[in-house]
Amino acid sequence: MSKKTLIPIGPYHPLQEEPELFKLYCDGEIVKDIKWETGYNHRGIEKLSESKTYDQVFFLVERICGICSTSHPFAFANAVEEIAGIEITDRTKYIRSIIGELERIHSHLLWVGLAGHFLGYNTVFMWAWKYREPVLDLFEMITGNRNSYAMFRVGGVRRDIEDGKISLIRKIMGDVKSKTDLLTGAVMDDPVIHSRTKGVGILTKQDVIDYGAVGPTARASGLAIDIRKDDPYAAYPLVNWKVITAQGGDVFSKAEVRLLEIYESISIIEQCLDRLEKVKGQDVNVKVREIPEGSGTGRAEAPRGEVFHFVVSDGSNSPVRHKIRAPSYVNIATFKKSCIGQTISDATLSLAAVDPCYCCTERMAAAYDLNSGERIMNANELINISVRKTNELKKNII
């Protein structure tokens, strides 16, 4: 296909508000091939990181992703603390895990909302985002920011969680739990959602291993990998929780894993709050002198999967090489398996099902005709197709 026909429309996906460019090559209604272009928004963060001091890099990597903005500082802190051999205090561990899990809750709720919107269930969309709001308020109260919390630093966290705030966190967690019950019921018991998502966009266990997919995308295909369990960090080895898996590998399984993970996150937060009350008065920072020469590997389980940071230090105050791999980098590549052979309306859903984080990527979803190479649909039209299919199913089922 000639490059001339690839005219992108608008810099952002109208729904997910992030840059992306998928090219679905279709024959009639069936997706025959998919191509993905990245880099429109390439920000050169790895290179930029080499010009920043270790303290500044936290603010930089936090801006890789707006939704999981604490997962990158988390992995970076793990990497640098490994190089310098820093042991953080228990109180810091609990606070870090609380922030990490609050983030998972708001990110999964956000995805449930978007998935609802893709399906044409705008009530689910409104609900999920409404119930996510108090979690953002919590962030504002704990960290001072609703997003990009700037909580992490080498050897500690910037702010403590004062005792007075703990009861409010507990209360909001209780509210989120009851609202998640509501959402889970709405999703798991709805026959239309079942028929739209079951058996759609299946990734087998072997596909997951082949593409190295991580996070809920891997766990929904029965692969129980979770960095919090496998390579424990912060407070995760100190509290009780379990890795959620499902066997279907389809969109429904991915939704199931995410919804059930919200409960695990709430449980982790509640346990961390209990422990926090036992380590009153402990410092939340340890003294860090200098970062010695060497290399360190930091991993963290972001809402979308494993975040990987590899930092090489030459003993100066900034890294000489900082490799970052976000989970979507490997998850998005699985689209080649999950979308080909499906109808356009199901492919739209499968694309959303890995909860792709487009921060490193391009612009717009568009469908191309296999023969002529002409652009025939934009993202809004794709969503409309998906919504139409749901509506037709509703007529038949209800």
Added chain:
Amino acid sequence: METDRVIEKLKENFDKEIIEVVKKSERRATVSVNPDSILKIAEYLYKSAGLRFIIASALHTKRGFEINYHFSMDASGLVLNIHVILDKENPRIESLSNMFNASNWIEREMHELFGIDFLNHPNQEKLISEGNWAEGVYPYRKEFK
């Protein structure tokens, strides 16, 4: 324990190819190997030992181009780095992407940013800067200003 076992097995199978083994902790180890053996070693790790390919990091240093292939043993939390040093003038190494798809993008990215050639890569086209970056200019090399 798992870490020792994996390293022992590697030594057993690829003794001639291994240059150095550094075990930093139970969950972190780096094995420097001869670049020509990367395909065999990666195949052993992926197929026989069941390790997951996480990503690869390229570095441009005084010694030439270095690549750390990061493998994860999820059952034990081990991150095993397979480290190779490539030629300064003509960096090239066998691609792993015919074995697993997980390395497809990162090899294209390293080719684009560092100018490292991946031999027999299924489609070594640009990943990030298609159509808006000069040929033969590699922004992550140290001499790039």
